[in-house]
Amino acid sequence: MPFPRRAVPRAAPGDAAAARRAAPRNDATVRRGALAGAAVLALTVLAAACGSSAGSPAGSASSATAGATGTVNWEWTLPTSWDPVTSSAGWDVHALGLVYASITTLDPAGTVGPGLATSWKYAANGKSVTFTLRPGLKFSDGTVLDAAAVKKNIVRAQKQPTSNIASELAVISKVVVNSPTSFTLDLAQVDYQLPDLLAGKDGMMVSPAAFTKNLSGLPTHPVGAGPFKLTSYVPDSHADLVRNPGYWDASQIHLANFTVQAISQPEQILAALQSGQVNVAYIAGNQVASAKAAGFKVAVIPSEVVNELDIQTTTAPFNKPDVVKAINYAIDRQAILKVQASGYGAASYQPFPKGFVGYNPSLANLYPYNPAKAKQLLAQAGYPHGLKITLSTVSTSDPLAEQLQSQLKQVGISVTIKDIPAATETQFLYLDKTIPLAIDGTAGRNSPVEMLDVLYSQQGLMNVNGKKSTTSPTVTQALNQALTVPLGSAKYASTLQNAVSTAVTTDPIHIWLYTNPRIFAYSPKVTGIPHDLVQQRWEGVRAAG
Amino acid sequence: MKRLIGPQSALRLPSARIAIVVLLGIAVLTAFGSTLAPQNPLTINANALFQGPGAHHLLGTDYLGRDVLSRLMAGTRLSVLTALEAVGIGLVLGTGPGIATVFLGRWFDFAANRVTDALMTLPYVFFAVAVTAALGNGLVQAMVPVGILLAPFFFRVTRAATLEHARAQYVEAAELMGASKLHVVRVHVLRKVLPTIAVTTASMAAAALLAVSFLTFLGIGVQPPAPTWGGVLSSDLAYLAQAPWAPFIPGALIAVTVGALNALADAFRDRRGAGTLAAQPDPIIRTHSTLEPADDDRQSQVA
Numbered sequence: 065m066p067f068p069r070r071a072v073p074r075a076a077p078g079d080a081a082a083a084r085r086a087a088p089r090n091d092a093t094v095r096r097g098a099l100a101g102a103a104v105l106a107l108t109v110l111a112a113a114c115g116s117s118a119g120s121p122a123g124s125a126s127s128a129t130a131g132a133t134g135t136v137n138w139e140w141t142l143p144t145s146w147d148p149v150t151s152s153a154g155w156d157v158h159a160l161g162l163v164y165a166s167i168t169t170l171d172p173a174g175t176v177g178p179g180l181a182t183s184w185k186y187a188a189n190g191k192s193v194t195f196t197l198r199p200g201l202k203f204s205d206g207t208v209l210d211a212a213a214v215k216k217n218i219v220r221a222q223k224q225p226t227s228n229i230a231s232e233l234a235v236i237s238k239v240v241v242n243s244p245t246s247f248t249l250d251l252a253q254v255d256y257q258l259p260d261l262l263a264g265k266d267g268m269m270v271s272p273a274a275f276t277k278n279l280s281g282l283p284t285h286p287v288g289a290g291p292f293k294l295t296s297y298v299p300d301s302h303a304d305l306v307r308n309p310g311y312w313d314a315s316q317i318h319l320a321n322f323t324v325q326a327i328s329q330p331e332q333i334l335a336a337l338q339s340g341q342v343n344v345a346y347i348a349g350n351q352v353a354s355a356k357a358a359g360f361k362v363a364v365i366p367s368e369v370v371n372e373l374d375i376q377t378t379t380a381p382f383n384k385p386d387v388v389k390a391i392n393y394a395i396d397r398q399a400i401l402k403v404q405a406s407g408y409g410a411a412s413y414q415p416f417p418k419g420f421v422g423y424n425p426s427l428a429n430l431y432p433y434n435p436a437k438a439k440q441l442l443a444q445a446g447y448p449h450g451l452k453i454t455l456s457t458v459s460t461s462d463p464l465a466e467q468l469q470s471q472l473k474q475v476g477i478s479v480t481i482k483d484i485p486a487a488t489e490t491q492f493l494y495l496d497k498t499i500p501l502a503i504d505g506t507a508g509r510n511s512p513v514e515m516l517d518v519l520y521s522q523q524g525l526m527n528v529n530g531k532k533s534t535t536s537p538t539v540t541q542a543l544n545q546a547l548t549v550p551l552g553s554a555k556y557a558s559t560l561q562n563a564v565s566t567a568v569t570t571d572p573i574h575i576w577l578y579t580n581p582r583i584f585a586y587s588p589k590v591t592g593i594p595h596d597l598v599q600q601r602w603e604g605v606r607a608a609g
Numbered sequence: 610m611k612r613l614i615g616p617q618s619a620l621r622l623p624s625a626r627i628a629i630v631v632l633l634g635i636a637v638l639t640a641f642g643s644t645l646a647p648q649n650p651l652t653i654n655a656n657a658l659f660q661g662p663g664a665h666h667l668l669g670t671d672y673l674g675r676d677v678l679s680r681l682m683a684g685t686r687l688s689v690l691t692a693l694e695a696v697g698i699g700l701v702l703g704t705g706p707g708i709a710t711v712f713l714g715r716w717f718d719f720a721a722n723r724v725t726d727a728l729m730t731l732p733y734v735f736f737a738v739a740v741t742a743a744l745g746n747g748l749v750q751a752m753v754p755v756g757i758l759l760a761p762f763f764f765r766v767t768r769a770a771t772l773e774h775a776r777a778q779y780v781e782a783a784e785l786m787g788a789s790k791l792h793v794v795r796v797h798v799l800r801k802v803l804p805t806i807a808v809t810t811a812s813m814a815a816a817a818l819l820a821v822s823f824l825t826f827l828g829i830g831v832q833p834p835a836p837t838w839g840g841v842l843s844s845d846l847a848y849l850a851q852a853p854w855a856p857f858i859p860g861a862l863i864a865v866t867v868g869a870l871n872a873l874a875d876a877f878r879d880r881r882g883a884g885t886l887a888a889q890p891d892p893i894i895r896t897h898s899t900l901e902p903a904d905d906d907r908q909s910q911v912a
Contacts, residue, residue, distance in 0.1 A: 292830050332847045350658070350672075354850040402655040416813060459828065463672055463844075466833050470653050470673075483746075 078338030087416065091130060132307050134607030135321040136590060139333055139345035141328045142303060146286035146294065147275075148265040149220060149227045152490060154507035154518075157264050158600045159324055162305055164268035164288035165312060167214070168259050170510055174368075174420060174597040176259045176551065180209065180269060180289070181313060190254035190548065197245040203271035204293045204308050211247035215239040217270040218249075224279075229266050231523055232514060232521035254548045257511040261555045264599065291317045291602060295575045300326060316603035318592075320349055334358060334585070343587040343607065349405035364418065365582040365595045368508025368515070370412050371404075371464070373455075373575040374493060374528040377497040379500040386445035388572050392431035394438035394475040395468065401578045404464050409579040414568050415519055417579040420597065424561040425570060438475040450476025456493075456502040462578075464503055494525050502528070506582065508598050512560055519565040519574060529573055541567035626874035631869035638685035646679035651834045659851045668858050672848050677841065677855070681862055684836035688825070691748045692817035698756025699813055703763025704806055708798060711771045712766075712790045725761040733758045733820060734827075741829055748821070748837075751830035755820045759813050766809045770802040804877070811874035815867040822863050838863050 074465035111137035143156035148164060169179040181195040192500040202208035222233050235258070238250040249258065261267065286294050291314070293377045305322040308314065325342050327333050335355055336342045347355055352362050373391075397411035413430035416422040442450065453472075457465045462481070484492060484499070493499045506526070509515035518524045521543060522535045542563040549559045568576075582600065584593060589608040594601055620626060638645070647667075654674030662669045668678040681854040708720040746749040774780060780797050788796075825831045825839030838859050845855035 329847075331847050332852045339788060350848075351850055399655045403653065406658075465654055466673060469834060470651065483828065494628075 067150055071493075086316050089482050093459050102558075104137060104478060110507055132318055132320045134319055134589075136319050136344055136602065136607050137323045137325055137342040139327050139336060140324050142297075142299065142301075142324060145283040146297070147282040148268040148270065149224055149229060150283060152228050152267060154509060157507075157510070157598075159303070160265060160268060160286075161599050161601065162292045162322060162324070163286045163294055164270065166264065166474060167267035167269070169601075170260070170263045170596070170598050172594055172596045176263055176510075176607045179263065179267070180214075182261075184259055186550065187257065189383055190251075190550070191249055192250045193258055194242065194246060194248040197247075198312050199245055201267070201289060201312060202310050202313035203273070203285045203287055204310060205271050207271045207272055207273045207287075207442045208244075209269060209271075209289050211241040211274050212244070214247055214269060215241055217269050217577055220270075220275060221266065232261060232266050232517075237334035254603045256550045257513045257547055260511035260551065261514055262510075264514075290359075302326065313603060318478060318604070318606045319602065322602070336585070337585055345585050345595070347583050347585045349581075349583060351409065351585070352583060359588070360585040361588055361590075363586065363593055363595065364408055364585045365584065365593075365600075366597055367580065367582040368420065368598055369415060369505060369582070370415055370417065370504075371577040371580055372412075373461040373468075373577065374499070374502045374504045374526065375573055375575055376497070376500045377571070377573050378529045378533045379446070380446065381451055382500060384445040385446070385572070386441040387451070388575070389431070390438040390441035390445065390475065391443065391472065391477070393434045394472050395431070395575070395577070396433040396471055396479065397432070397578055399468055399471070400464065403467055405578065405580065407585060409581050412576045412579050414564055414576055415515060415574070416512065416564065417597075420512070421557050422454040422515075422560045422564050422583040424486060424564045424568075426561075427565060430568070435475045440508065442476060447476070450478060452478045452480065453501060454480045454482050456499045458484055458489055462503065465490040468503075469518070489533050497528050499528065510598055513563070514541060516543055516546070516563055527573060536570045539563075539567045539570050612851040620876075622876045622879070624872045626751035627778055628869040628876070631865060631866035633874065635685060635689060635866055635869075638682055639689045640686075642682040642685040646676075646682040648676040648679045650675060650679040650683040650836050652676075659855075661852070661854065663836065669852065669855065671841070671855070672844060672851075677858060679721070679838040680841055681859060684838055684841060687748060687835060688818065688821050688838045690831075691752045692814060692821045694749065694757040695752040695759060695817040696810060696814050698753060699759025699763050699817075700810060702807070703765075704845050707767025707801070708771045708794055710768055711775045713795065716839060721764065725764050728758060731758055731760045732880040734823065737820075737824055738827060742765045746830060747832070749827070751824050752817075752821065753823075755817060759817060762813060763806070766805060767802055770805045771798055774798045774801045808874050809872050811877070813863060813872070815870035816891065818863065826859065 073240040101368060108124045123356050140159060141155060143159040144153045145150055145151045145156070146160065146163065148156075148160050151160060166179045167181045168176050168184070171177050180201060181197050184193055184195045186193045197209075197211060197213075197214070203209050203213075208214065210255055218233060218236060218239050222236070223227050224230070234374075235252050236249050237252045239247040240250065242248060251258070258347055270282065271289075272584050273283055274285070278285065284297055284299070289308070289311065291308055291311045293308045294303055294305050296304045302325045305324075307322075308319050309316055310315060323333035325336070326341070327345075330351070333342075333347055334351060335347045337345050337355070337360055338358055347362075352364075357363055375388060375391075376381055377385075379389060396548045401407060401409055401411055410418060414424055414427045416424075418428075419461060442448070455465055457466065459465075465479075469481060472479050484502070489502075493502055493504070504526070506515065506519065509518060517525050520535060520539055522540070527535070546560050549556045586593065587607075591606050591608075592604040594604060619785040620629065643650070652675060654670065657666070657670045657674040658672060660666055660670040660674075666676050666678065668676075668681070671677055671680065680814050710721045733755055736758060738756040741747070741751045744753075747895050767850055775793075775798065777797075780793055783797055821837070822839035822842065825837040828840070828843065831837055831840050842856055842859040842863070845852065845859065848855065
């Protein structure tokens with residue numbers, strides 16, 4: 065999925081565009097939502113105020129409410145949809161995680177752990193897995209969150225025509241409810257990635273009452289069981305949330321309120337920080353010095369985000385492998401990293417950052433900068449005098465596009481930069497697959513094999529080759545092999561890394577550029593921001609005054 | 610003593626002299642900007658991002674470490690020539706019908722005025738965006754609609770000036786003597802309205818330059834890495850936190866150039882007298898018409 069590439073002045077197209085076209089704007093419903101939200105807020109405040117005397121249905125919730133204070137105003141991209149099933153960007157997981165709790169969660173290093181489920185166990189043959197839920201779970205609307213609710217969620221995600229996660233859950237052939245706190249997923253094939261997968265959007269539980277009664281309203285009126293509840297939402301502007309005392313890990317949520325504010329112009333972000341409009345902001349590497357000089361703290365959080373070029377190897381001239389190799393050798397990734405991100409991040413030749421389980425050290429310097437070799441490869445491919453190509457991006461003034469244009473020109477590749485309307489980028493790039501070469505980036509996935517699947521498999525959204533092309537059997541086999549190795553197995557890392565290597569070298573449909581850490585500038589009054597590799601979480605965060 | 614009423618008179622104004630100097634400088638940059646640029650305007654320098662003005666980079670560097678002075682110098686040609694393209698289109702489309710409408714009867718006049726009215730309602734930015742969407746993104750394409758929307762201004766000014774002369778007695782006399790409409794326009798009218806058109810052209814050039822800057826600011830019509838004044842300004846605004854001084858440089862260049870064009874137009878207008886269109890004696894009238902007013906009389910009217 066594309067993501068807002070903050071390393072450049074303007075947010076990268078895809079996700080920003082997706083966010084802009086997000087949920088259908090319905091002012092009436094938004095106003096009604098705001099009123100309802102205000103009522104919920106008032107009741108919440110009243111309940112909190114009377115908590116000790118009137119009593120709370122859940123003792124844990126009552127104790128969790130005590131002491132929650134402060135507000136985080138987070139500058140971030142609003143999701144394409146507040147419904148995890150119809151969300152169309154991997155980047156959305158960060159915002160959706162505010163409202164929804166998942167079956168499992170990932171720790172800061174990306175290792176799967178308990179979430180709504182406390183534990184899970186695979187059958188010996190690996191073709192079914194049984195999860196145990198926490199007792200007494202409820203959605204923020206009071207609906208019971210039990211195994212039956214989980215089943216309804218999975219079935220909806222698989223069958224709803226507008227679902228964007230159906231293919232990821234297709235491996236689940238049947239959901240069996242064993243008891244209110246236990247359910248078993250029967251699998252069509254061995255797949256040990258499922259717990260990872262259910263830590264993300266695929267495992268985010270939506271109140272069945274909400275999607276049964278008002279499915280069309282879900283993109284703007286989410287009802288989950290996450291750390292916060294949405295009280296008001298203005299598309300393209302902001303979302304207001306309040307703490308959900310019923311969240312299973314509410315004791316770690318110390319913030320009373322949370323807002324997500326979308327600021328599309330990066331140059332306005334530091335001003336928003338200085339004015340107090342936001343107190344946590346996602347900034348570009350080249351803004352770090354300014355943020356520090358202004359007295360803000362800066363957190364550079366390793367992330368799975370990697371910038372890359374999507375390239376159709378089925379379209380001339382990219383259907384000649386030497387041309388793709390030449391482009392790879394012609395790109396000076398270190399120079400790009402320095403200019404685009406002020407050195408924050410690392411040059412990359414694969415979809416995972418160093419330190420992640422999927423990172424393959426053998427690819428560490430796959431295409432060292434070598435313009436002479438690039439020229440030689442171009443000549444071999446039949447372009448001794450260079451060639452002309454078109455590079456698509458959402459803004460003709462994209463500095464990354466300009467730098468790539470400059471570097472490729474040195475080996476005789478003349479690049480025309482073509483801007484794509486941000487609102488249509490994902491349509492043309494991912495769905496229609498009509499853009500031969502485009503600047504893009506991965507937002508990461510909760511499951512590394514899912515990430516590879518999205519990038520390289522036949523049905524993968526980010527496999528931009530034409531729909532009629534076929535993924536190499538070698539790659540398919542490597543991906544399937546990775547699914548069959550248990551996460552705790554000693555062979556897991558090597559199998560996953562082999563899949564990465566096979567995909568990257570066999571199907572070079574992504575030209576990897578550099579990893580992109582999540583850089584936050586934040587007020588000194590905000591403390592405890594966790595450094596999560598995959599999904600930004602807010603447990604343990606406090607905001608004074 | 611004979612008073613100057615032509616360009617020589619206008620150039621006596623300090624504002625006009627300053628404007629001429631500025632515009633000559635711009636003309637030099639238009640012709641030789643790329644050659645005179647101290648550095649390659651396209652060279653990216655990863656070690657010199659956002660540098661302030663200094664000895665090596667007199668106007669600093671941009672977000673890719675490129676020399677701003679060189680980019681502005683090299684970008685002058687594209688910015689100015691496309692502005693002139695728009696003015697040329699407006700001039701051709703506006704002045705011809707502006708003169709013709711006086712002589713081709715009231716139906717033509719009515720139709721031309723209504724078309725003009727319609728064109729004046731169009732916002733040029735949206736019109737330019739629509740045309741570039743249809744014709745492809747390029748400055749040449751983008752300036753065609755701008756030129757079309759400048760045409761009504763040329764049309765109205767030319768028509769008003771022509772009307773004044775078309776009713777002059779020496780024109781009536783020429784017509785009575787059998788002169789054709791084409792002859793009257795060419796010999797008696799065109800020469801008289803040319804100074805007015807010149808003033809309008811200077812004003813419209815300023816407007817076109819602003820339009821070019823604005824469109825390139827929006828990224829319309831520019832193919833990177835080609836530098837333009839508006840493009841440099843636009844990209845600078847995206848990095849205010851890193852280089853807050855940067856937008857002032859292209860902004861000042863645009864402002865000074867537009868100001869110079871307007872100052873020059875004002876100087877000519879002021880020296881000629883508002884609404885007075887008799888710039889020079891008419892040699893044809895002097896030769897063939899007994900209705901010609903004395904030179905001294907006319908000059909006293911003008912002065």
